[in-house]
Each structure stands twice: as C-alpha cells, then as structure tokens.
Amino acid sequence: MPGGHAWHSAEWTAEDAAGVLRVPTAADHKYSRGVVALRTGSLEYPGASVLSTEGAWRTGVGMVRWDGPDAIAGLVLQRRPETVLGAGRADAWVLGSGIDARTRSEDDSTRMRKTLRDGSTPAVVDAGALDLAAEASVPLIVTPHEGELREVRIPLGFGIDDVDEDPLAPRLSGDFRERVLVVRETAVALGGVVLLKGATTIVATPGGWWTAVRSGTPWLAAAGTGDVLAGAAGAVLAGVAAAARVDGREIDVEELGPVAATAAWLHGTAGRLAAGSGHPITALDVAEALPQAFAAATGT
Numbered sequence: 001m002p003g004g005h006a007w008h009s010a011e012w013t014a015e016d017a018a019g020v021l022r023v024p025t026a027a028d029h030k031y032s033r034g035v036v037a038l039r040t041g042s043l044e045y046p047g048a049s050v051l052s053t054e055g056a057w058r059t060g061v062g063m064v065r066w067d068g069p070d071a072i073a074g075l076v077l078q079r080r081p082e083t084v085l086g087a088g089r090a091d092a093w094v095l096g097s098g099i100d101a102r103t104r105s106e107d108d109s110t111r112m113r114k115t116l117r118d119g120s121t122p123a124v125v126d127a128g129a130l131d132l133a134a135e136a137s138v139p140l141i142v143t144p145h146e147g148e149l150r151e152v153r154i155p156l157g158f159g160i161d162d163v164d165e166d167p168l169a170p171r172l173s174g175d176f177r178e179r180v181l182v183v184r185e186t187a188v189a190l191g192g193v194v195l196l197k198g199a200t201t202i203v204a205t206p207g208g209w210w211t212a213v214r215s216g217t218p219w220l221a222a223a224g225t226g227d228v229l230a231g232a233a234g235a236v237l238a239g240v241a242a243a244a245r246v247d248g249r250e251i252d253v254e255e256l257g258p259v260a261a262t263a264a265w266l267h268g269t270a271g272r273l274a275a276g277s278g279h280p281i282t283a284l285d286v287a288e289a290l291p292q293a294f295a296a297a298t299g300t
C-alpha cells in the first residue's frame with residue numbers, strides 16, 4: 001500500500017482502493033454492510049442534502065439516514081425515496097456539507113457537537129462543521145478545500161485570525177512538499193485524518209502516514225462536487241466501521257487514512273468517467289458515475 005511516513009511520491013491507486021472497498025457477500029444484510037447518517041444541507045443550501053445523500057448511496061452502503069431540517073426533507077426523498085429520515089443507529093456520520101458555520105442554528109451546533117463528542121461513531125466533517133473538529137473525541141476525517149483549512153487550524157492554535165495577511169496562503173501555494181507538510185501537521189495536531197481537496201488531494205493521518213490522490217479532472221471544479229465527496233467518504237467509512245463492528249472491535253483513526261484516500265480516488269475517477277473525452281459535468285453527474293468508479297477499482 002503506498003503512502004507512509006517517509007518522503008516519496010505516494011499515490012493512491014485503484015488496487016489500493018480495492019483493498020478498502022467492500023463487495024457484499026451472500027452473508028451480508030443491510031446492517032452488516034453499514035449505515036451512514038448525514039446531517040447536511042440547510043435552508044440556505046438545500047441542494048447539498050441531496051448531493052451528499054446521492055454520493056453516499058451511489059458509493060454503496062447498506063442504509064443512508066438523513067437527519068436535517070424538515071423543510072428540505074422532501075427534496076432528499078424526491079431524489080432518493082430509499083433514504084431513512086431522522087437520526088438512529090449509524091456506523092458513520094457525515095456532518096456540515098451545505099451548512100454555514102456563521103449562520104447555523106443553535107440546534108445544529110448542539111447536535112453536531114454531541115455527535116463528535118459522545119460515543120465512538122466515526123465521522124466525516126465537512127464545510128460548516130469544520131470549526132467543531134478540534135473538539136471531537138470520535139475518530140474523524142475532515143474534508144476542507146484550501147479556503148476552509150483555516151477553519152480546522154485556528155481552533156488548534158495555528159496562525160492568527162486577526163491579521164489581514166493569511167499565513168497559510170504562501171505555504172499552500174508553495175511547492176507540493178510544503179503543502180503536504182501543512183496537511184500532515186494539521187492531522188497530527190487534530191488527532192484526526194485531514195483530506196485537503198484540490199487538483200491533487202492530499203490525505204494525512206495523525207500517526208504521520210500520508211498519500212496523494214490524482215485520479216480526478218479539472219472538470220470537477222464545479223459547485224456541489226465536494227458535497228458528493230463528503231457523502232461518498234461517509235459511505236466508505238460506514239462499510240469499514242461496520243466490518244469492524246461485526247468483528248467486535250473499535251475502528252482506529254489510522255484506518256481512516258486509507259478510507260479517505262479511497263473515497264477521493266472513487267470521486268476523482270467518477271469525475272473523469274463522467275467527463276468522458278472532455279466535457280462539462282455537474283455534481284450529480286459525478287455521483288451517478290460513482291458505481292462505475294467502484295467497478296473500475298474492484299473489477300466487479
């Protein structure tokens with residue numbers, strides 16, 4: 001498996017992804033395959049609830065629950081009637097896509113904090129939940145883009161937020177090695193996995209392991225594709241966490257590195273497949289190509 005502690009050109013491949021993805025067997029049922037629960041979308045960004053839910057279903061999981069505002073539940077069900085509404089037993093959570101940290105409700109903040117602090121269910125933390133990641137005690141994957149990384153870092157004590165000049169910008173726009181170091185130091189300080197989105201997506205764990213994912217295409221630079229990725233990451237995580245549960249063991253945060261890299265690989269490959277020889281794609285096109293990307297990794 002590529003990635004590791006040493007400095008080398010680690011790159012996540014289809015074979016690596018196949019080692020993480022679970023193909024159901026005759027012994028499986030929906031709960032053994034895994035349940036992912038999402039707290040995504042808001043009145044401001046209702047579409048993110050649909051995109052993240054679709055990303056989760058299309059990646060392959062036993063059940064998707066969605067627990068968001070009643071006013072937008074109809075959108076989720078219209079697209080995916082198989083989605084179960086409300087919180088409940090889950091193997092993994094996805095929090096924050098389509099939520100704005102500055103305007104989210106007290107109820108949203110309280111529920112997300114509780115999910116991140118109570119119990120041991122692992123979580124994918126995106127967009128409007130990133131500022132809460134430093135408070136988490138459950139195993140987690142944070143999925144910021146470059147503009148969001150500071151939301152994770154400031155509560156950890158990195159940099160200062162009252163100056164005009166962003167201390168991160170020159171480090172992120174510098175050479176690749178410096179970018180990797182930023183991601184790795186954030187993961188160590190967080191005690192969680194960091195997945196920094198971009199043309200090359202970088203994944204690092206608190207134990208110092210890291211890898212790079214280059215399966216995507218610039219056609220992915222379109223609104224909503226990150227919401228699809230969050231759902232996909234939740235589904236892969238739920239599958240791995242459910243397998244650990246069936247084996248009677250708790251999932252370790254280091255296992256979340258390969259999970260995050262595999263989700264990014266699937267998402268990038270889905271984008272590339274959707275864009276064909278080179279044409280515009282939408283976020284839903286990416287979600288719809290996820291099953292083909294899965295098959296490209298596993299050969300099923």
Ligand SMILES: NC(=O)C1=CN([C@@H]2O[C@H](COP(=O)(O)OP(=O)(O)OC[C@H]3O[C@@H](n4cnc5c(N)ncnc54)[C@H](O)[C@@H]3O)[C@@H](O)[C@H]2O)[C@@H](O)CC1
Nearest residue numbers: 045046047048097098099100127128145146147223224227
């Ligand atoms: N249809 C929907 O419901 C959509 C909902 N979305 C949600 O909208 C909320 C706001 O997310 P946004 O990221 O759009 O906006 P934000 O306003 O949070 O962040 C964008 C800021 O970061 C900067 N930036 C720096 N590097 C960037 C990069 N690589 N990619 C993007 N921005 C970068 C931008 O210049 C901008 O100032 C999130 O909750 C997100 O999940 C978006 O995913 C778009 C689609």
Ligand SMILES: Nc1ncnc2c1ncn2[C@@H]1O[C@H](COP(=O)(O)OP(=O)(O)O)[C@@H](O)[C@H]1O
Nearest residue numbers: 145197198199217218220221223224225226227
């Ligand atoms: N130039 C690019 N090349 C390849 N992938 C890209 C490029 N730009 C963005 N992406 C991918 O597209 C997705 C964008 O996610 P994000 O920035 O969160 O968008 P949104 O918030 O609109 O959903 C990420 O998975 C990222 O890796």
